[in-house]
Amino acid sequence: MKETTIDRQQLTALLKCYFRLSTRGRVAQAMGRGGKPRSLLFVLGLYVFIGLMNGVMLLTVQLDVFTYTVMLHSMTFFVVGMALTAESGDILFNVNESDVLLHRPIHSRTLLLAKSLNLIAFALLLAGALNLFPMFFGLGASGAQLWFPIVHLFSITLLCVFCAALVVCTYGLVIRFLDREKFDNFAAWSQVGMSILFIVGYQVVPRLLQRFEGLTLEPYARYLFALPPAWFAGIDSWAAGDRPVAGLLPLAAGGLLVTAALAYVAIGRLAPSYGEGLTRLSESKSRAPKPARLRKRATSIRNPLLRWWLRDPIERWSFRLAAVYMRRDRDIKLRLYPSLSIFLVFPLIGLLDRKRGGFSVFVPLMTVWILGTMPMSALETLRMSSHYAAADIFAIAPLSSAAPVFHGVRKAILYYLLLPAICVAGALIGYLAPGGRAGLWLAVPGLIAIPTISLLPGWMDEYLPLSRPPAQGEQSSRNMGLLFVTMIVMLAVVVGSYLAWSAGLLWVLVIVELAVVTLVHRAFGRVIRNRQLERATGNGWLQ
């Protein structure tokens, strides 16, 4: 057997293994709930529902096949791109895997192909769920042929391959040049960049298209060559629509060629550097020690206001624990920052809408609504870590409640994430409304509510940071549930703000809200403080 060929037996074994790992949650197993991939099923169910709504909405507008599928592929591209961006770090460069696999006789090409196929399968699951109904609704688009569902299935498969190959290529290229620490930083920040790109692409591109084209897209337009969803829509429309072939063929052919080229480069060319990269990632380079002055600064809290806020020593150390993990831990960085990028997008969208039709009061309202969910999202991310076994320290320590630990982490998120995000969003919105900064006051009731809303994860459940093992899809499903609750609460605040503002009673609302929030904050705090700490029982925290 040539060393450079794919070993089919190993590939099959690895694929089986990755499939099982992907669909089994370690927490669920430890709790004896069997091997059902509940988290993943929840996410898939949600995507089926979103797809259904999306399909119905698109169908009611009576689009032609090309426009319809551009919309569908844009959404799929966004969902798949975001999911792969979030999961690819764990799948491709799982450092914990090195002691299990790196000493086995597996060629890096076989390993990379197995992981890439795993990525594609994961992407296909999501894309399939999202397109399940729209695939058939597409038959109602004008000019659609009977075989549209089959062609669309093919084109979304191709889109998934494209996304996975793009991710593998990007990582395969950069891992050639970077050591572990730089690579981790790059991975985290590139994921933030990619997330912003996907979100902005999804939100902004349709706006741009609408401005240029109205609701019907012409496949001859040159700018469509810059939009991957249009390539795959070209395949749909060319093979299952009634558009003239000449306009669609270049788009469809472009999609096929680019996907094939990326896949070839990813597996055919970058596999050796992937193998070397994996080896390098299992090394940790020692760095020159920082001067004592800087070391002290990194671990001390000098701001007197902050010191007062964190006067409880357990809170203070939990605050530091969270801050250190947000800054240094690869897993946390890869999960946290990409998911936070969504909070910067709404002010950006406001920028576009402003050019289109002037400043809208909905921009600060939407921004504060979205910002209200940030602490919850970050708290849930910090709940999971590959170092979950170390959270036994909270069970060993003489703590009667998880409250101070929870508050420390929560305050770290408010201080290090929310505060800068509010400043950035405020600056962007302030720039958007130079003549009407008064609109910013609309955000005040929402901002007042956020610290209290951030108590929700600790109020609903015992919260201990870094205490649960990460599992594929776990974060998404947990976030979705809490996100839903948080969004409803924030929506009520935001709608209230708007109504009060319209009636000229905004400041009355603020005063009333301050009183209510103080009461609710205290009530939540009491519940969190009075909940007895449950103890660890072996495999992670069982609650």
Place this chain on the structure above:
Amino acid sequence: MIKIRHLSKEFGRQVAVREIDLDIPAGQLVGLLGPNGAGKSTTIKMLIGMLMPTSGTAEVGGFDVINDPLSVKRITGYVPETGAVFESLTGWEYLQLVAALYHIPEHEATQRIERFGQFFDLTTDTLQEKQLAAYSKGMRQKVVITSALLHNPQVVFFDEPLNGLDANAALSLKTLITSLAHEGKTIVYCSHILDVVERICERVVIIHKGSIVADGTVAQLMEQTGQQSLEHVFNKLTATENLLARAEEFARALAK
């Protein structure tokens, strides 16, 4: 069987292994000792192709670890210190995966897994039904050891293999290791439990700060250093001075 020449490994500014030379013939059971951070695990990881040496050469079974790591991996088995496994797989699934990676036919793999299961008191039911996350540390370690020996390797590297094993399982493993050496397998045994090394290893290599500071039989090392046990030899070659006095002083300070 193992030939190492001027092997070094640097992690940035830190030299983990410094120009070591070592020859281990086939069938020898060698104890590799050293304090924490001495470079033992790094040396082993270079010998099994997990880490790329910074300089020097190494051969295992006649295969170059730098140019032909896959051939080296085919003839070696490795029990990592971490005891890492895929926790969401059952023991059975994990071992079948490992068997497939070494191209062991499924029916033969099944027989071998059952044989190891009997040896380690792991029932087929336990292996097939429970996921590794639910195993005790000792049970998991038995699976890790089985996964290292399943393909009948010529050279086996054990890094703290007794971690988590109960007294009976530890005794079984020590006997197995000795028997494997008698059968002609080359064994490199890395541990901090010195009396076990003293009892089962015919040769001891001590690494300190990345360099080999002692190499010979236990008797030779005791004679060279004028000490009465391997523990004292180790202490003399690697420990800071006045260990006893420092420990007593520390305990007094702690009690205040």
